[in-house]
Amino acid sequence: MPTVVFHKNGATHQGEVKENTNLVVRAGIRQFPFPHLRYECGMGKCSKCACxxxxxxxxxxxxxxxxxxxxxxxxxxxxxxxxxxxxEHDIELAQDDLEQAA
Structure with a gap:
């Protein structure tokens, strides 16, 4: 299973996900540690989830x-x-604290 390392606000969150997992979907259903992920539309229209x-x-x-x-x-x-x-593979992401321009 892929490991996701996620950095936000000076904290590091780590967890395993099943292959072919979308982190915005995981965040939406409040599965640790991805509720920390900033997102909005989930459809690629707003760029709030940029990492x-x-x-x-x-x-x-x-x-x-x-x-x-x-x-x-x-x-x-x-x-x-x-x-x-x-x-589908191990990944390390960082989401800056600043709001991203749409």
Whole structure:
């Protein structure tokens, strides 16, 4: 099972997830530790769930059109939309405390 390490507000949360898990879905049903994940629409329209991928990016698919539209230049800085990712390998993410521009 993939391990997810999630950094937010100076704290580190870690947990295992089943393969093909979406973290926004896990956050929505309050499964630890992902209720700490900031998100809103879950459909790639708002970019509230933008996270910086610190490790494991090589296992992710290429950004889809929603991520390209919402994140623009932030893609090059390692950001991805958590709502658009289905986790199949270990990953480490950080969600900055600042609100992301939509």
């Amino acid at each position: 910086r991928v610190m490790s494991g990016a090589q296992h992710l698919p290429e950004p889809n059109w929603k991520e390209k539209k919402q994140l623009g230049e932030r893609l090059a800085q390692g950001y991805r939309l958590a709502c658009q990712l289905w986790i």
